[in-house]
Amino acid sequence: MSEQPQTVRMRTALQAYLDALNRNDADAVLALYNDNPTVEDPVGSPPLVGRVAVEAFYRKVAAMPLRLELAAPIRASHGNAAAMAFDVLVGVPGQGQRISVIDVMTFDADGRIASMKAYWGPEDAKPL
Amino acid sequence: MSEQPQTVRMRTALQAYLDALNRNDADAVLALYNDNPTVEDPVGSPPLVGRVAVEAFYRKVAAMPLRLELAAPIRASHGNAAAMAFDVLVGVPGQGQRISVIDVMTFDADGRIASMKAYWGPEDAKPL
Known part of the structure; x- marks a missing residue:
């Protein structure tokens, strides 16, 4: 557990999540999650x-050509x-497609992601 | 209950929420909520x-000089x-202060807001 405030650790993890997916690096994404995660996306x-289940999801996602823009x-x-x-x-x-998303992550006491929920609806996905 | 798809109703409600607070109109905000709401902000x-409790919260908020920008x-x-x-x-x-927030609202079957959670931390509030 790092000495950083939880807020800083959470922000850093979310940025690392974006960066990892932008490298198509499923391992790096999965390393941010704890041992019993849930993902609703x-x-x-x-x-x-x-x-x-979560690993299978990110292997599939990271295999696609994709870019995430904050x-x-x-x-x-x-x-x-x-x-x-x-x-x-x-x-x-x-x-x-360009999909407009809001992700909410919860974190455990060790600063790892415990859950992710991705808010986007049918109209939030538009042709590229 | 309107004939609109739920996604459209939810979007409309969120825009109405912003508009109502930008008019400092607590009644209009409260009309978007159902009869047993929860707010975590x-x-x-x-x-x-x-x-x-929710009415008291919005009366206090709407009494302040404030502007919400998507x-x-x-x-x-x-x-x-x-x-x-x-x-x-x-x-x-x-x-x-300028406070950077993400709100997540859940809706009941009648399209009214059942819950609101406002994600913002200490570093998301900056002097104006």
Whole structure:
């Protein structure tokens, strides 16, 4: 556990998450998660529970051509959660989408991500 | 209950929420909430539960000089929740703050807000 305030650690983790996906580095994304994570992406779909399901999800995501662009500065909170608004450009122009997302992550006491929820709806995905 | 898709209703409600606070119109904000709402602002503080507590909160907020500016387009979801990143400018220059926030609202079947969580931390509030 680092000496940094939890808010700084959460912000750093969210930036690292974006950076890792922008390198298509699933291992680096997965290293940010704890041992029993849940992922709900998009919110409204059945949550993925546990490392195996979450790892399969990020292996699939990281294998795609994609770029994540922060839309506004990362927010922390006074609790164990942080949030960020970003756009995901997935695929190639003419055959891809720009999806506008807000992710909310909760963190455990060790500063690892315990849960992720991705808020985006049908109208938030537009052709590239 | 309107005929609009839930995603459109949620987006409309979030925009109406911003507009109402920008008019300092607590009644209009409260009309967006259902009869048993919860508000956690900021996330990490004790949630306000029920109309009385939530009304007192918005009466206090709406009495302040404030302006809300959307930082990125409102996101809906595939479920009953929507989210938005915005800045709140509260007070007057030299004696005020710009607070960078992400709000997540959940909605009931009638399209009214059931819960609000505001993600912002100590470093997200900066002098105006």
